[in-house]
Amino acid sequence: MSMTDVAARGLTKSRMMPALVVALLGLSVLFVAGHAQTQTLHTAAHDSRHANGFPCH
Amino acid sequence: MFQRLLTCALLAGAGAGLVAAILQLWFVQPVLLHAELYEQGTLTHFGPDAVSAHPELGRLDPVRDGLSVFFSMLTYTGFALLLVAAMALAEERGAAIDGRKGLVWGLAGFAVLHLAPAFSLAPEVPGAAAADVTQRQIWWFATVSAAAVAAGLIAFGKHWIAWVAAVILILAPHAIGAPEPDHFAGPTPPELSALFAARSLGVALAGWLVLGLLAGHVWSRDAADAPE
Structure with missing residues (x-):
């Protein structure tokens, strides 16, 4: 295994977890902004949900 | 790395979300307000009298429109978190990321998050019948x-089978079919529905292009400042 391979594997380890955590965070934000159906959230986000093409009500 | 991802996503998401929100208030909100007059019964499509296509619409409403701006910025921050995570993973596999290439990422994001679902579930105007x-x-x-996986296969697949899988993934949800209403009973005129869907998609394309450009630019600039 060359040094480049070792460095690449280290990089993979260092990036995979943060990227997954950030992607999960992104999905959570999209769920709250675009999909959660509590009355208050739905009312507040109504126009934005329609304009952004999310299924609304 | 975690901090760099978050910083890039928050900057790009807030910027693109603000641009999208302004375009939405300008071009989409008047159609929405117009449609709500039919949804609430103030105007009646195919009633006894002809209805003007240019009614008096509400002006800017600071609370309502402020919330819309906030939620569109939040929505684009969500998009940005997904986009930046994907960019970081692609970069470590050899993809170069900068502002110009970010535009292509933005196009892909638009196709995945907006065009793919809209093909069978068009952006809904208030009052449209829906399942x-x-x-x-x-x-x-x-x-x-499915569209996100397909985009990844098209961009980074190394064998023609990846492209075949991508086409199947893109087509499958539409072949299966989106949930549809049993009856078409929406009170909103089709002219408004069509305009709403077209403008919603057009603004989304603009928003995603700005998002890709900003995310790519900030990401590559941060790389120069602090490698990891």
Whole structure:
């Protein structure tokens, strides 16, 4: 295994977890902004949900 | 790395979300307000009298429109978190990321998050007839997920089988079909529905191009400042 391979594997380890955590965070934000159906959230986000093409009500 | 991802996503998401929100207030909100007059029964399509296509619409409403701006910025921050995570993973596999290439990422994001679901579940104007919201949300998430995997296969697949799989993933949700209402009973005129869907998609394309450009630019600039 060359040094480049070792460095690449280290990089993979260092990036995979943060990227997954950030992607999960992104999905959570999209769920709250675009999909959660509590009355208050739905009312507040109504126009934005329609304009952004999310299924609304 | 975690901090760099978050910083890039927050900057790009807030910027693109603000641009999208302004375009929405300008071009989409008047159509929405117009449609709500039919949804609430103030205007009646095919009533006894001809209805003007240019009614008096509400002006800017600071609270309502402020919330819309906030939620569109939040929505684009969500998009940005997904985009930046994908960019970081692609870069470590050899992809170069900068502002110009970010535009292509933005186009892909638009196709995945907006065009793919809209092909069978067009952006809904208020008052449009629609199936159960939970079923539509499940279909939306499934379609977006399939399109995201397909985009990855098209961009980074190394064998023609990857492209075949991508085409199948893109087509499958539409072949299966989106949840549809049993009856078409929406009170909103089709002219408004069509305009709403077209403008919603057009603004989304603009928003995603700005998002890709900003995310790519900030990401490459941060790389120069602090490698990891």
